Amino acid sequence: MMAEDDPARFLCLLDELKTSRELLKSGFGHLQEIDMGNTFYHLPHQLLASGFERLMKCYIAVVHKGRDGAYPDRRAMQSLGHDLEGLLETIRTKYYGGTQRPLLQQDLAFIKTDSVLNDCVRILSLFGKMGRYYNLDVVAGAHHEPMDPKDEWEALESRVEDPTPYHGDQERLYRDYYPRVNSALIAKMERLVRAIAMQFTLGGHADAGGxxxxxxxxxxxxxxxRDDQFGTVDYRRSVEILRGNADQWIRRSYHEIAASGWPSLAVTKAEFGDEWPFRDDRVTVECRDGLFCIVNIGGYDFALNGAARSRFGLPFAHDAGVAVLGKSVGPFIEVARGLSASRCQPAHPPPF
Structure with missing residues (x-):
């Protein structure tokens, strides 16, 4: 039987679930902004820890309502605590359904065994319990051993990808290492979010009230x-802002590029044969003065290297969201430099 205040409770649960979604999206976006010039991990950790906690508690609450006919009471909700590891274990062992479906079986195994995901959840959980006020705990001479989530997260980054090959090359560190690591970590967390989201539709939970x-x-x-999209979604607010100024981007047609006299080459995803970093399937690479590497995507010019950005004020392809974070444009810089070295003739016009 439905309690009189159930509609109000449902609306609060709906609002809380929407809040969790926006916190996670913002947390992923701020994590994508992390690089050697921005090491403010506290904000994405705060957003992600809060987002995951709210998502898992909302999910547990609504499944509990379907099973028992009532939402968890105040004591039951408080007993869930702020331990993300504990919340995830509760979901995995008590609230995870639909395991006759292969996809849900695979997600359950992933939640249980993936070491990178487990480290992400562990660090965010420790952040929520002990790490939010790490500096103040140290100042106050805390009796427990303070945990610095930033150090823990950076150690996790190094386990995901060794930074040693990038040392000594600041541009590659900025362009390749941090986006690649952030993409790998976000991919794991996105899959966890998807696994919980799948439970709402495929978990087979009792849902008399809908x-x-x-x-x-x-x-x-x-x-x-989709599986192949994990880690490729761009959540950064800065990209939205930059795209809002797209009317200030430099626009050139293919024929204008060909007539410029600089060596250029049209490249397609089908013929490239390696990891394709761009969201469009066809780009034109250009090199000016043997130094300034440019890529034209969808009719707009973007910088491939720092020299082109500084000289012409072009946005980087990754910063504009037209290249996928975690996928390197380095091979296209080499293509551009090769054009300059060989003075390759401009590419043939496209057949359309």
Missing amino acids: EVRRLSVVYQKFRNI
Whole structure:
């Protein structure tokens, strides 16, 4: 039987679930901004820890309602605590359904065994419990051993990808290492979010009142992420701002590029044969004065290297969101430099 205040509780749960989604998206976006010039991990950690806690508690609450006919009471909600590891274990062992489906079986195994995901959850959990006020705990002479989440996260980054090959090359460190590491970590967390989102629709949970079904729309976009899209979604607010100024970008047609006299080459995803970093399937690479490497994507010019950015004020392809974070444009810099060395003739016009 439905309690009189159930509609109000549902609306609060809906609002909380939407809040969790926005916190996670913002947390992923701020994590994508981390590089050698921005090591402010506290903000993405704060956002992600809060987002995951709210998501997992909302999910547990609505499944509990379907099973028992009532939402968890205050004592039950408080007993869940702030331990993300504990919350995830509760979901995995008590609230995870639909395991007859191969995809959900695979996600359950991933949640249980993936060491990188488990480290992400562990660090965010420790951040929520002990790391938020690490500096103040040290100042106050805390009796427990303070945990610095920044150090823990940087150690995790090094386990995901060894930074040693990037030392001594600041441009590659900025362009390749941090985006690659952040992409790998976000991919793991996105899969966890998708796994929980899948439970709203495929978990086979009791749902006499339809609450589980109605809440499922909140995480629809996460639920629809394909495996090959993990780590490729751009959540950065800075990209939205930069795209808002697209009318100030330099626009050139293919024929204008060919007529410029600088060596250029059209490259397609189909013929490239390696990891393709751009969101368009066709780009034109250009090199000016043997130094300034430029790529034209969708009719707009973007910088491939720092020299082109400084000289012409072009945005980097990754910063504009037209290249996928974690996928290097380094090979295209080499293509551009090779054009200059060989003075390759401008590419043939496209057949369209």
